[in-house]
Amino acid sequence: EAGVTQFPSHSVIEKGQTVTLRCDPISGHDNLYWYRRVMGKEIKFLLHFVKESKQDESGMPNNRFLAERTGGTYSTLKVQPAELEDSGVYFCASSRGLADTQYFGPGTRLTVL
C-alpha cells in the first residue's frame, strides 16, 4: 500500500508569488489533514477534510491560504500571495476513519525569499 505522497518536496519562491502544494492520501482514506511546521517551532494543524468537505479549518492562518479537495481524493494547498512568514514544512496526513491513526507524508519544504 502506497503511503501519503506530497509534491513538490521542496519549493523556493519569491515573496508575492503563488505556490500550490499537492497531497495524495492513502487510497480509501476519507480524512485528510494539513499541518505546518515553521522552523524551530511546533507542528501546527491547519485544516481537516472529510472527503471533499472541510470539516475544520480553524488552523488556517489567513485568507491567503486556500485548500481544496475536489472529488475527495488528492488535495491542494495554495498560498497566494506568499509572504516570508509562510516559509516552513507543510505536512499532509490521512486516515481512514475519524479516530484512526493518521499517516503522514514526508512534507513539502517551502522557502519564501
Next chain:
Amino acid sequence: AQSVTQPDIHITVSEGASLELRCNYSYGATPYLFWYVQSPGQGLQLLLKYFSGDTLVQGIKGFEAEFKRSQSSFNLRKPSVHWSDAAEYFCAVGGTSGGSYIPTFGRGTSLIVHP
C-alpha cells in the same frame, strides 16, 4: 488550551545506551497522548499512543512510554538505542474536532546516536 513541552531540543546517546525523552503536557481532561518519529526524508510515523487503560504503552521499534497523570508526563523510553533511531521525536496531546483526533505537537527532540 492544550500544550506540550519537550524540554530537550537535542539529546546525544551512545549506541546501545538507554534512552528517555521527556514530554510534559497540559490538557483539561483525560488526554490522548502520542509519540511520533520523523527520520530524515520521511514523514512522521506513529510510535505509540495512549488513549486509556494501562499506563505503560508499548510501541513499535522497541519503544515504550509511561503516562503519569500526577506529573502530567508521557516520557518515551528505549532500553538500548540503535544507530537507526537517530531522528526527530515529537510528543503530542490530542484534542478532538468533529470526532477526529487533532494532535497538538511539542517542538520536537532531535536524537543523535554516537557509534
